[in-house]
Amino acid sequence: MKQLSTKVTSNAHGQDSSYFLGWEEYEKNPYDEIKNPNGIIQMGLAENQLCFDLIETWLAKNPDAAGLKKDGQSIFKELALFQDYHGLPEFKKALAEFMEEIRGNRVTFDPRKIVLAAGSTSANETLMFCLAEPGEAFLLPTPYYPGFDRDLKWRTGAEIVPIHCSSSNGFQITESALQQAYQQAQKLDLNVKGILVTNPSNPLGTMLTRRELNLLVDFITSKNIHLISDEIYSGTVFGFEQFVSVMDVLKDKKLENTEVSKRVHVVYSLSKDLGLPGFRVGAIYSNDEMVVSAATKMSSFGLVSSQTQYLLSALLSDKKFTGTYLNENKKRLKIRQRQLVSGLEAAGVTCLKSNAGLFCWVDMRHLLDTNTFEAELELWKKIVYEVKLNISPGSSCHCTEPGWFRVCFANMSEETLDLAMKRLKEYVESTDSNRLISKSSHERIKSLRKRTVSNWVFRVSWTDRVPDER
Amino acid sequence: MGSLIKSGGVSGAILSRIATNDQHGENSEYFDGWKAYDKDPFHLSRNPHGIIQMGLAENQLCLDLIKDWIKENPKASVCTPEGVYQFSDIANFQDYHGLKEFRQAIANFMGKARGGRVTFDPERIVMSGGATGANETIMFCLADPGDVFLVPSPYYAAFDRDLRWRTGVEIVPVHCSSSNNFKLTVEAVEWAYKKAVQSNKNVKGLLFTNPSNPLGTILDKDTLKNLVRFVTRNNIHLVVDEIYAATVFAGENFASVAEVVKDLDSSEVNVDLIHIVYSLSKDMGLPGFRVGIVYSYNDSVVSCARKMSSFGLVSSQTQFMLASMLSDDSFVDNFLMESSKRLGIRHGVFTLGLKKADINCLISTAGLFVWMDLRHLLRVRNSFESEIELWHIIIDKVKLNVSPGSSFQCTEPGWFRVCFANMDDDTLHVALRRIQDFVSKNSNKTAEKASDNDKLIQNNNAKKQKWKQSNLRLSFRRLYEDGLSSPGIMSPHSPLLRT
Numbered sequence: 001m002k003q004l005s006t007k008v009t010s011n012a013h014g015q016d017s018s019y020f021l022g023w024e025e026y027e028k029n030p031y032d033e034i035k036n037p038n039g040i041i042q043m044g045l046a047e048n049q050l051c052f053d054l055i056e057t058w059l060a061k062n063p064d065a066a067g068l069k070k071d072g073q074s075i076f077k078e079l080a081l082f083q084d085y086h087g088l089p090e091f092k093k094a095l096a097e098f099m100e101e102i103r104g105n106r107v108t109f110d111p112r113k114i115v116l117a118a119g120s121t122s123a124n125e126t127l128m129f130c131l132a133e134p135g136e137a138f139l140l141p142t143p144y145y146p147g148f149d150r151d152l153k154w155r156t157g158a159e160i161v162p163i164h165c166s167s168s169n170g171f172q173i174t175e176s177a178l179q180q181a182y183q184q185a186q187k188l189d190l191n192v193k194g195i196l197v198t199n200p201s202n203p204l205g206t207m208l209t210r211r212e213l214n215l216l217v218d219f220i221t222s223k224n225i226h227l228i229s230d231e232i233y234s235g236t237v238f239g240f241e242q243f244v245s246v247m248d249v250l251k252d253k254k255l256e257n258t259e260v261s262k263r264v265h266v267v268y269s270l271s272k273d274l275g276l277p278g279f280r281v282g283a284i285y286s287n288d289e290m291v292v293s294a295a296t297k298m299s300s301f302g303l304v305s306s307q308t309q310y311l312l313s314a315l316l317s318d319k320k321f322t323g324t325y326l327n328e329n330k331k332r333l334k335i336r337q338r339q340l341v342s343g344l345e346a347a348g349v350t351c352l353k354s355n356a357g358l359f360c361w362v363d364m365r366h367l368l369d370t371n372t373f374e375a376e377l378e379l380w381k382k383i384v385y386e387v388k389l390n391i392s393p394g395s396s397c398h399c400t401e402p403g404w405f406r407v408c409f410a411n412m413s414e415e416t417l418d419l420a421m422k423r424l425k426e427y428v429e430s431t432d433s434n435r436l437i438s439k440s441s442h443e444r445i446k447s448l449r450k451r452t453v454s455n456w457v458f459r460v461s462w463t464d465r466v467p468d469e470r
Numbered sequence: 471m472g473s474l475i476k477s478g479g480v481s482g483a484i485l486s487r488i489a490t491n492d493q494h495g496e497n498s499e500y501f502d503g504w505k506a507y508d509k510d511p512f513h514l515s516r517n518p519h520g521i522i523q524m525g526l527a528e529n530q531l532c533l534d535l536i537k538d539w540i541k542e543n544p545k546a547s548v549c550t551p552e553g554v555y556q557f558s559d560i561a562n563f564q565d566y567h568g569l570k571e572f573r574q575a576i577a578n579f580m581g582k583a584r585g586g587r588v589t590f591d592p593e594r595i596v597m598s599g600g601a602t603g604a605n606e607t608i609m610f611c612l613a614d615p616g617d618v619f620l621v622p623s624p625y626y627a628a629f630d631r632d633l634r635w636r637t638g639v640e641i642v643p644v645h646c647s648s649s650n651n652f653k654l655t656v657e658a659v660e661w662a663y664k665k666a667v668q669s670n671k672n673v674k675g676l677l678f679t680n681p682s683n684p685l686g687t688i689l690d691k692d693t694l695k696n697l698v699r700f701v702t703r704n705n706i707h708l709v710v711d712e713i714y715a716a717t718v719f720a721g722e723n724f725a726s727v728a729e730v731v732k733d734l735d736s737s738e739v740n741v742d743l744i745h746i747v748y749s750l751s752k753d754m755g756l757p758g759f760r761v762g763i764v765y766s767y768n769d770s771v772v773s774c775a776r777k778m779s780s781f782g783l784v785s786s787q788t789q790f791m792l793a794s795m796l797s798d799d800s801f802v803d804n805f806l807m808e809s810s811k812r813l814g815i816r817h818g819v820f821t822l823g824l825k826k827a828d829i830n831c832l833i834s835t836a837g838l839f840v841w842m843d844l845r846h847l848l849r850v851r852n853s854f855e856s857e858i859e860l861w862h863i864i865i866d867k868v869k870l871n872v873s874p875g876s877s878f879q880c881t882e883p884g885w886f887r888v889c890f891a892n893m894d895d896d897t898l899h900v901a902l903r904r905i906q907d908f909v910s911k912n913s914n915k916t917a918e919k920a921s922d923n924d925k926l927i928q929n930n931n932a933k934k935q936k937w938k939q940s941n942l943r944l945s946f947r948r949l950y951e952d953g954l955s956s957p958g959i960m961s962p963h964s965p966l967l968r969t
Contacts, residue, residue: 003705003742005614008774052558059549059557066549068540076537081528082758083600083751118599118760119564122781129636130489134615155610155636155778193483224483263483277564278786294489297496298636301606302599305785306758311549 013150022380022390031388033416041420044390046202046358047411048236048275050332051325055274058321065314068307075310082306085299087116091309094316095283099268101322102235107247115284115295116309118302120232120269123282124151124196126298127265130291131226132158137190138228139181141165141173143361143397143404145202152196161185161192164400170352171204171361173197173212178219194226194263195219200233200243203397203406204361205354207237213249217260226263235273235326238334239355262288270312272358273329279308333358333410336417340409343421347428351407358410362391365403367431376402387427389420488636495630500877503861507871514896522901525871527683527838528892529717529755531812535805536754539795546794548787556790563786566779568597572789575796576748576763582802583716583753588728590765596775597789598762599782601713601749605632605677607764607782608745611774612707613639613674619709620644620662620676622654624841624878624885626683626711633677642666642673645881651832652685652841654678656696663704675707675743676700681714681724684878684887685841686834688718691725698730702740709745714837716753716806717891719814722835731767741767750792752838753809759788813838813891816898820890823902827909838891842872845884857883868908870901 007013022044031039059066068076082088089111096109117123132138134157140148141163152158163181165171178195185192195216199208208216220227229246237243246264255261266285271277281304284295316322340360344351352361368375373395380393383405394404409417503525512520544550548557563569573592580590598604613619615638621629623643633639644662646652659676666673676697681688689697701708710727718724731744746765751757761784764775796802821831821840832841848856854876861874864886875885890898 003707004768004770004774005611005617007614008611008770013774013777047562049558049562052561055561056554056557059554060551063550066547066554067544074537074541076540077530077533080533080536080756080758081530083760118782119780122599125781130486133486150777150780155781226483271564276561278561280564280783280785288485290485290489294485294494297494297631300599300631301603301636302782303760305760305788307791308785308787311787 007155010154013154022384022392025384026390029388031416033413038388040384040388040390041416041423042390042411043408043420044392044406045411046272046406046408047277048272048329048333048358049411050336051275051329054321054325054328055315058315058318062314062318065311068310079306079310083303085116085296085303087114087304088306088309088313090317091304091313092116094313095268097319098316098322099234099285101319102243102273102326103245103248104242107245107251109247109285113285113287113292115286115292115299116304117282117284117295117299118280118304119271119277120230120267120282121147121151122280122299122302123267123269123284124148124228124230125156126295126302127228127267127284127291128152128156128158129298130294131228131265132156132193133191135159135190136193137161137185137188138193139163139178139185139195141171141177141197141201143171143203143394143399145198146392146396146398148196158193159190161188161190162398162400163195167352167363167401167404170206171201172209173215175215175219178215182223192223192225194228196228196230198230198232199246200231200237200356202233202357203359203392203394204352205357205359206352206361207239207241207243207356210244210249213244213246214253217246217249217253217255217264220263221260224263226265228265228267230267232267232269232272233357234268235329236333236358237356238330238337241355243356257287262286265291274325276312279312280304281308281312336409336414339414339417340407340421343417344407344424347421347425348432349424349428359406359408362405362407363403364405365401367428368403371402373402379403380405383424383427387423389423493631493635495627495635498877500627500874503865503871503873506865510869512869512897512900514894514900518900519869521865521869521871522897522904523871523892524889524901525873525887526892527752527889528757529752529809529813529838530892530894531755531816532805532809533755535801535808536756536795539798539801540791543794543798546791548790560786560790563789564783566597566776566783568595568779568784569786569789569793571793571797572784575793576761578799579796579802580715580748580763580765582806584724584726584728588726588732590728594765594767594772596764596766596772597779597782597784598764598775600751600757600760600762601711601747602628602632602762603760603782604747604749604762604764605629605709605711606635606637607775607778608709608747608766608771609633609637609639610778611771612709612745613637616640616672617674618642618666618671619674620659620666622646622658622678624652624684624875624880626679627873627877627879629677639674640671642671643879644676648832648843648882648885652682652687654689654693654697656693656700659697659700663706673706675709677709677711679711679713680727681712681718681836683714683837684839684873684875685832686837686839687832687841688722688724688836691730694725694727695730695734698727698734698739698744701743702738705740705743707743707745709747711747713747713749713752715748716809717813717838718810718836719817720807720810721814724836742771743768745771754805759792760784761788761792816890819895820898820902823899824905826902827906829905829909832885839887839889842886842888843884844886845882848884852883854883860884861886868904870904 026040026042029039031041092111092114096111099109117126137159140160142165161181161184163177216227234243250256250261268283270281286292350363354360367379376393376395383389392406507521507523510520512522544552547553548560573595576595577590577592598607618640621641621643623645644658646654731739744767748763750761766772830843847860850856857874864870864872873887
């Protein structure tokens with residue numbers, strides 16, 4: 001008799017993928033400015049380390065929250081005993097308001113429709129348990145966050161069917177790609193329960209355009225399926241455009257309080273916007289009472305620590321803090337992203353034009369020996385072991401085109417980023433000097449840049465007119 | 471309650487079966503007591519006639535010690551001026567291995583809670599979302615949908631949710647009875663195992679809580695050894711939920727399955743089959759902090775459970791604080807000693823008070839509750855209907871929320887779990903007084919009304935005892951006939967978690 005469950009022996013947790021192997025290499029030889037200056041620089045981790053000082057300053061000014069006190073009185077006992085899966089009401093209220101603030105207060109979030117979870121990892125899994133039977137499928141645009149294979153499929157038994165997006169249009173979702181994915185699922189005899197998107201996108205760093213959002217809402221309406229919008233990066237938008245949430249689109253299409261709105265669910269977390277992944281704060285927002293009810297019960301398996309809820313309810317209720325924080329966060333992310341982009345350019349490398357997220361989607365197709373995933377993996381190994389940068393290969397994100405890499409920029413100091421770019425430049429130059437630096441490769445780079453610019457123009461034409469950021 | 475078909479939907483937007491079935495167990499009538507409590511909660515000064523909550527297995531007896539420690543150790547918090555220099559590193563830390571210092575501190579605490587008779591390997595400590603998360607995770611690791619775990623009854627009501635709901639695993643109870651004080655025997659397990667296998671069930675293992683919830687009893691070491699031998703012989707798993715390990719009253723003995731693993735020869739125990747679930751919710755009284763632990767002697771299970779812990783990691787803020795607290799040996803030693811002392815005293819006061827009302831409890835040496843014998847008060851012996859009726863009387867007339875044995879799958883009507891560690895001394899005395907008043911009032915009133923229906927008794931002592939009991943039954947009968955209504959409409963409040 002088989003001793004352990006099939007989940008133990010399957011690799012549906014996805015952790016044999018290169019995404020995680022790069023981490024392992026990094027663990028063995030991590031860069032440290034002083035102690036290990038030749039170590040591997042971690043650029044595969046989408047963390048936001050740019051604004052801790054703001055939170056630390058707030059903590060210094062707010063000893064009550066820090067000391068588990070309310071109005072000077074200790075509430076330790078109440079917090080120690082508080083395990084109600086409805087969550088601390090003050091916290092949910094503050095979280096709802098924070099989510100509204102991120103969306104320019106254009107839409108409202110009802111705290112009673114929020115379900116807390118242990119990070120968005122848990123939130124996404126819980127939603128799958130609520131919406132899909134084992135063997136049913138969700139459509140996801142590629143490239144997508146590698147952790148979804150684990151979060152959405154592993155213990156739930158749900159399936160993912162990719163919506164293939166390509167560089168030809170900046171990896172935007174098209175109607176034909178959607179239809180194709182839906183049909184593919186049917187060919188595989190999989191019942192499609194919904195679509196899940198991350199907006200802003202991981203790994204692309206771009207926001208879904210209104211056109212794409214409208215397309216998605218129309219599609220789920222016609223097919224009578226769900227739409228999950230993981231908006232974990234909503235507070236990392238640093239471009240001139242504002243973030244358009246699926247909730248904005250529901251409002252603009254006058255679909256609020258309709259049956260369709262019950263099938264649109266938002267996932268959120270404080271891991272990226274506030275840079276607090278250790279605190280495990282995730283949330284599901286749903287207009288469907290049954291989903292809220294079931295997910296609330298399921299949250300028993302991963303509640304947010306009460307001391308964390310209390311601390312964050314105080315932090316997020318301070319509107320002066322949240323306003324300042326969101327602005328400063330944007331500013332610093334923008335500067336840091338620019339630093340990465342220029343550094344890449346100096347190495348003759350371009351990336352997808354982005355205005356959100358903690359990473360860039362970098363185009364290294366011209367560095368591949370052949371246009372294959374084997375070549376991508378070879379290049380990746382060189383970058384990890386020789387250039388000593390841990391970045392994430394596009395194949396780990398299920399990208400259909402070899403040569404793209406996700407490179408994070410918000411989890412290190414300016415100096416470290418500088419060093420990383422230097423290393424990359426040296427590597428590219430040394431490989432280039434082994435081939436002839438011909439005019440044609442210069443032209444290739446120029447034309448790539450031009451294509452990227454025209455993608456940008458294509459994208460911009462659907463939104464408000466904005467100046468070219470470059 | 472089947473799945474809902476949304477308007478116009480064919481397949482599409484239906485929710486999953488899990489989302490729409492009742493397998494979470496929260497629609498059961500057993501939450502009536504909670505709802506009544508929510509509507510009329512006792513408070514010593516503000517609502518002295520309200521319902522006293524005795525259905526919640528919380529440990530509130532030693533929170534003062536923890537509170538004081540936190541006050542004296544501001545560095546243990548990443549938010550205080552003394553500790554904030556660690557804030558960014560800790561807030562950023564989401565490694566599912568957990569903070570090393572945290573794992574070491576937990577291993578240290580677990581060892582001390584077992585009298586230092588065993589040590590735990592920090593590398594085998596895996597985090598989870600409370601014991602709730604730990605139990606579910608271990609099921610995901612050991613069993614596939616449709617597989618079976620044997621669970622001795624009476625058992626913690628929420629196991630139906632934790633072990634079965636999302637995992638698809640089935641529970642087959644191993645019924646224990648009062649005839650031998652509800653002791654779990656190897657014979658009973660063997661019998662249940664054979665029966666399950668004969669009905670073509672795929673039995674993956676045995677799971678039980680030790681010390682027991684709801685019984686408060688500790689399994690003797692010999693039986694534990696024999697159970698370990700049994701699972702090894704049959705190649706099935708053993709999961710022991712030791713969440714109440716440190717609630718053992720002062721002076722009593724608790725043998726963890728870890729000790730047995732240490733003592734037995736490798737030919738008698740296949741350690742790959744042995745797993746422990748733990749938590750700080752009961753021993754330390756910190757259910758809000760969500761600290762659950764999966765501890766397995768099986769490397770594959772440790773590895774898998776660790777990956778799964780992503781779905782319920784302990785907040786790094788909490789890990790950091792507890793790492794500091796639980797590596798403070800003088801604090802831990804004092805805490806464990808004080809806690810078991812206070813629990814023992816509280817248990818003694820409560821059971822003595824109950825005796826004055828001629829109410830007996832199963833003899834227990836651990837836990838945050840007693841297993842109370844009210845069989846003599848049932849209107850109709852051996853009737854679960856009578857148990858529920860009696861339960862409603864206790865809620866409505868005695869104004870105590872207690873948990874009826876049937877909610878723990880007990881096969882004999884008339885037993886109730888009553889918690890004693892979630893209130894202060896004054897409240898406990900109010901509860902005892904209410905019980906004593908109620909019992910004496912009703913036996914006095916009906917002193918003249920001895921019914922012919924009473925059975926005759928053999929000797930004088932028994933006669934006196936039985937007379938009191940039968941009169942009590944009579945008095946309850948009158949209450950039954952008074953037309954007791956059930957405690958009102960279902961309130962929208964949800965019950966607190968750990969019953």
